[in-house]
Amino acid sequence: MPNASIHRALLPIALTGLAIISSATIADEGPGSRIWATGGVTTIEGSAGGGLVPWAMLGGYASDREMGGTLALSRAEVDDYTLGVYGATFNWHNRVELSIARQTLDLDTLVFPLKDGFGLEEDELVQDIFGAKVRLYGDVLYGPYGQWSVGLQHKRSREYVVPEAIGSESDTGTDVYLAASKLFFAAILDRNLLVNATVRGTKANQGGLLGFGGDRHDRYEAMLESSVGLFINRSWLVGMEYRQKPDNLSFAQEDDWWDAYVAWVPDRHLAVTAAWVNLGDIAGLEDQRGFYLSLQGSF
Structure with a gap:
């Protein structure tokens, strides 16, 4: 596949570089001065948000005079x-977020049937994602209309057979999205409520792991995504997410995703997210449900 070796080499280097930058620039100051948990966690595509949906907030705790970042490991079964x-992620002055991620989908020896009656056996699908997000307007805590950000995620499938x-x-595509997030103080039983809405333009099949566009559709479509989260206290957040999906392939129907999550943020350096996820039918296999766990460090 063209340029696959370049992408294979660049991603580990970029991850290492982000870690060095984040640690070096703010090691003496801690992870930043923004209010607790205002950076969200890390999505499965690398940008700041929930597990499935990017939010308008930028990753980490950097304020408008600081730099910061996050490192994250996630697994869904x-x-x-x-x-x-x-x-x-790398956060510059709470204005620009740069992100990078690698997804590996283990197929558990699944055999994909082909049109001529034969099967194609693959162990895994791999995708690299390079993202950027810019805060356009507002503040998630104190802005009357919340915080608004625009972002993109450039994706490349490394296993395209x-x-x-x-x-x-x-094998390549770029999602673009507009996200708005707002925290409502003492909204439910004197607990703070976080609400997020995202509109994504995409051609991705299963988030890009099955390529982009298809024999049914090969055009950008606007997909709606949303998240709600209730702060039980300073360290615990519970909520749900929903993500609408395109349906480009006649090979198999693609369903929307949703999850119910709980996030634990014991301090500014660590966030742990666990979720029950429902991904619907994937590549002809029905009712893909299970658990998701993510660990994030902020620097």
Whole structure:
């Protein structure tokens, strides 16, 4: 695949670079001065948000005069698949977030049927994601209309045999999104409520792991995504997420995703997220449900 070796080499180097930058620039000052838990956690695509949905907030705790970042490891296990993700973000002055992630989907020896009646056996699908997010306006805590950000996620499939065989049009695609987030103080039983809405333009199949575009559709579509979270106290957040998906491939229907999560933020350096996820049907295998766990460090 063209440029695959370049992407394979760049991602570990970039992750290491982000870690060095984050540690070196703010090691003496801690992870930043923004209010507790205002950076969210790390999504499965590397940007700051929940587990499935990017939020308007930028990763880490850097204020408008600081730099910071995060490193994260995530794993989701559903009935027939296992998804592993590692990634990092770099936050410049709470204005620009750069992110990078690698997703590996273990297929558990799944055999994909092809049109000629034969099967194609693959161990895993791998995708690299390079993201950028810019805070446009407002503040999630005190802005009357919350915080608004625009972002993009450039994705490249490194294992394209299966996506191409089932009708994908491209191994590369770029999602663009607009996100708005707002915290409502003492909204429910004197607890703070976080609400997020995101509109994503995408052609990605299963987030890009099965390529981009297909034999049914090969155009950008606007997908709605949302999150709600209730702060039980300073350290615990419970909530739900929903993510609408396109349906580009006649090979198999693609369902929307949702989850119910709990996040524990014991201090500014650590966040732990656990969730029950429902990914619907994936590549013809029905009712993919299971557990998700993510560990994030902030620097």
